[in-house]
Amino acid sequence: MKLREKKAAKKKEEILRSASKIISRRGYDGATMEDIAAELLMTKGALYYYFKNKEELLYQCHVLVLSEAEEKLESIYRENISSIEKMRKAIRFHIEVAITEKETFNLIIKPEMTFSEKHISKVLKQRDDYAGVFDKIIQEGVQSGEFVVKEKKMARMIILGSMNWIQQWYIPGGEKGIDDISKVYAEYLLKMLT
Amino acid sequence: MKLREKKAAKKKEEILRSASKIISRRGYDGATMEDIAAELLMTKGALYYYFKNKEELLYQCHVLVLSEAEEKLESIYRENISSIEKMRKAIRFHIEVAITEKETFNLIIKPEMTFSEKHISKVLKQRDDYAGVFDKIIQEGVQSGEFVVKEKKMARMIILGSMNWIQQWYIPGGEKGIDDISKVYAEYLLKMLT
Amino acid sequence: MKLREKKAAKKKEEILRSASKIISRRGYDGATMEDIAAELLMTKGALYYYFKNKEELLYQCHVLVLSEAEEKLESIYRENISSIEKMRKAIRFHIEVAITEKETFNLIIKPEMTFSEKHISKVLKQRDDYAGVFDKIIQEGVQSGEFVVKEKKMARMIILGSMNWIQQWYIPGGEKGIDDISKVYAEYLLKMLT
C-alpha cells in the first residue's frame, strides 16, 4: 500500500515538473494538456487520472514549487549570520530559482487570471508566506541596525519585483551568467537597504 | 481623400485604445476579437477591415503606447534639471503609466510568447529604445558625479523591473495611492544609485 | 433589419425542428451536436452561432413545441362544444402530437436530468400550463355535470400519463393507426371520467 502510494506520488511530482516546464515555455494558455502529456510520453487521459483538470494541475505545480522554495528560504533565515548576509543569500537563492526554475516560477505572474476563486486565495496566501520571509529578514536587519528602512513593505516589493523581472530579459548563455547577475543585484539592492 | 485617411487613422487609434483596455483586463489570450469589437460597439468583421489579424492589432497597440511614452520620457530627459531630478521624474512617470494605463503596459510582459517572428524584433527594439532613455539618464548622472554606478545596465534593469512589477500587486483604492508609491520608489531607487 | 431578423428566426426554427428530430431519435445524450449539424448540412460551429450551448438548444426546442401545442389546446378549450367533446378533441390532439411529433415530445421525459437549474423551473412551468388546460376542461365538465370526478388532478395524471406512454410502444405502420388508437383512448378515458 505504502509503496503504491509512494509510486503514485512520485508520478504526480514527475508530471508536475514536466508540466511546469511546458507551462513556463508556452504560458498557461499556450500549454495544452496534449503538450504536457506528450512531454511525459503519456496520453491526455492519463493526466486526468492524476489531476482532475488543468487548473488543478497548475495549482499543484504552484504548491510544489513554492513550498520547496519557501522551505529553503526559511532555512536561510534561521542561519546564524548577519541580516545582511541573510538577505544576500536570499537574493541569490531567489534569482537562481527564478531563472533556473524559470519553468515553475513563471506561473506566478497574474494568478487571478489563471486561478478560479477556488484556489486563488490559497495561492495568494502561499505567495505572501514566501514574501514574508523577506519581510522577516528586513525586520530583523532594521532591529539590529544593519538596515535603515522606513517603508519595509515597499522595500520588499522593490527587491522581489526587480528580481522577478529578470526572467523577462535573461537569456541563458548570454553575456552575464546567473552568478554575475545575482552578485550585482545583491550588491545594489543591499545598498538600497543600508 | 486626406479627410478619409484622417478619419480612418482616428478610428484605428480608437480601436487600439479599446483593444488595449480589454487585452490588459483579460490578457492577450483571454481577450477575444468579439470582446474587443463589443467594447467598440462594432462587429468582429469590422476589426478585420482595420487590422489584418489579432497579432497585428496587438502590435499596433504596442507601438502606440510605447511611442507615446517614449516621447514623454525623452522630453523629461531634455529638461534642464539635474540627473537626479530627471530620474525622479522618470520613475514617477513610468509608475504612473504602468499603473493608470496598466491596460496597455501589461502587453509588454512576455513578448516572445505573443508576437511572431515578423514583429518580435521591432517590439524588442522599441522596448530597448524606451529603456534606453533610462540608460541615458543614468549615464549622464554618472558623468556628472551624481550617481555612482558601475553596472549601469543592471541598475536600469533593477529600476524598471521593480516598477513593472507593481502591476502585480497594486490594487486601485488600496492603502497606498500611486503618488505615495512612486514617491517611495523614487526615494529608494535613487538611494541605490547615489 | 426586419428582414434579417426574420431570416435568422426562421433559421433558428429550422434548427430547432431538426434538432428535436435527432434528439428524439437518439435521446438527448445520444444526439451529438455533430449529428444535429450534419442533418442541417451545417458545421458544429454554426450551431453555436445560434445557440450558446447544447442545453440552450434543447430548451428552445421545448419552448417551441410546447407553446405551439398549448395554443392549439387552448383553442380547443375555447370552442363552443360540450366538455366531453372538448376532452375527446384534446385527447385526440395530444396523442397525435405525441406520436407524429414524437420527435419533439420525447424531450419531455425526465426534465430534471436534462435541464440545469437555470431552465428547469421554466420548463416545469410550461408543462404545468399545458396540463392546466386539461384541468380546466375537467373542471368545466364537473361543474356542468358531464364528469363525475373527485380527484381531478389524479384523473388528469392518468389521462396524460397513459397517452404519453404511447410513444413507448407505438410503431408507425403497425396494426393500429393513430386514429384507431386515439379513438379507443378517448372512449376509455372518457368512460373513466363520466
Add this chain to the structure above:
Amino acid sequence: MKLREKKAAKKKEEILRSASKIISRRGYDGATMEDIAAELLMTKGALYYYFKNKEELLYQCHVLVLSEAEEKLESIYRENISSIEKMRKAIRFHIEVAITEKETFNLIIKPEMTFSEKHISKVLKQRDDYAGVFDKIIQEGVQSGEFVVKEKKMARMIILGSMNWIQQWYIPGGEKGIDDISKVYAEYLLKMLT
C-alpha cells in the same frame, strides 16, 4: 465449487441492486461505471470481472427486477379472488414497485435506445411477459363478466402507461403518499374497465 458459485451469484446480485439504484438516479448515460463501482466500494475493474460490459450489466438489472416483479404478479393472478380484486392488487403492486423501486423500473424507458440488437428482443419479450399477466387478468374479468372491455390490449396499455408515468411527477414526501395514489388509480382505472 458450489459455494464459490453461490458467493459469486450473491455478489452479482448485490452489484445489480446498487447499479440499478445509480442508473435510475442518474440515467443510463449519466451513470458511469465509476459511480456504480463507488457505490459498491469497488473499483471499476472489478465490475468488469462480473459483467463483461456496461450493457450486459444493465441487461442483467433488467432481468433481475422484472423477473422478480413478474413472479409476484403471477402469484396475485393465481390467488383465489375476483378479477376486480386481482386487478386492484396488481395496480397497487405495480405502482408500489414503480415508485419505491423507481431505481430499477426506470430502466425500462426507451429500451431500444439503450440495448443493442443482442439483447433488445429478450428485453421486449420479458416486458411482454410482465404485461401479459395484466392481459390475463383482464381476459379473465371479461369472461366472468366483471369487466366490459372490447379493446383489451388498449385497456392494458392505458393502465400500465398511466402507472408508469407516475414516476415522472411523484415526489417522495409530497402531499399524496403511495397509498393514496394507488387507491385512487385503482378506483379510476377499474371504473374504466367495468
Add this chain to the structure above:
DNA sequence: CATGAATGAGATTTCATTCAT
C-alpha cells in the same frame, strides 16, 4: 480476484478568420 494505471475515441465548446452581400 482485484486494482491502479492507462488508452483512445468522441463530445462539447471556443475562436480567429473568411466571405458573400
Add this chain to the structure above:
DNA sequence: GATGAATGAAATCTCATTCAT
C-alpha cells in the same frame, strides 16, 4: 466599409474498456 453567417481547427474533458501485476 460593414455585417451576419459560417468554417475549421484545436482545446478541454469524459468514459468505457483493457491489462499488467
